[in-house]
Amino acid sequence: MDKIRLTNMKFYGYHGVFAEENRLGQRFNVDITLEVDLAEAAATDDLTKSIDYGDVFSRVQKIVEGEPKKLLEAVAEQITTELLTAYSILQQCTVVLIKPDPPIPGHYDSVSVEITRSKVKNG
Known part of the structure; x- marks a missing residue:
């Protein structure tokens, strides 16, 4: 399977368990990482046969900068x-x-969650 990767997208959001995280952000x-068959897009040089990176960024931005969630897991799942679906x-x-500099005791560079989901194939 071919892959499209968008890495180190940066956003400002209000997710977290602590009240300060929800207030200050x-x-x-x-x-x-998007797994998709890109053979047709490569052969035709046609964006409609691929996934528009800018659209992916906008969708992710709307979620991360949108309604606050307590858990990173909930944001990643969304x-x-x-x-x-899109x-x-x-x-x-x-x-x-990734949450850089999390507000938890100790010396952490960051904390993160990684979630992988697939479409269910029928038959």
């Missing part, structure tokens, strides 16, 4: 659901949602 980085040619989607 913080940075989030997102990496996306992103995978949105992308799998693109009929998309077979599998992996989202890595």
Whole structure:
């Protein structure tokens, strides 16, 4: 399966368990891997046979900068659901949602979750 990757997308959102996170917000980085057959797009040089990177970015931005969630897992799940629904040619989607400098005791560079979801094939 071919892959499209969008890496280190940066957003500002209000997700987290702590009230300060919901009030003050913080940075989030997102990496996306889209698994799709790109043979037709490559052969025809036709964007309609692929996935528009700008559209992916906009959809992810709307979610990460949108309604606050408590858990990174919930945000990542919402992103995978949105992308799998939006693109009929998309077979599998992996989202890595990174919270740099999390407000937890200790010395952490970041925390992250990685979720992979696939379309269910019938028959």
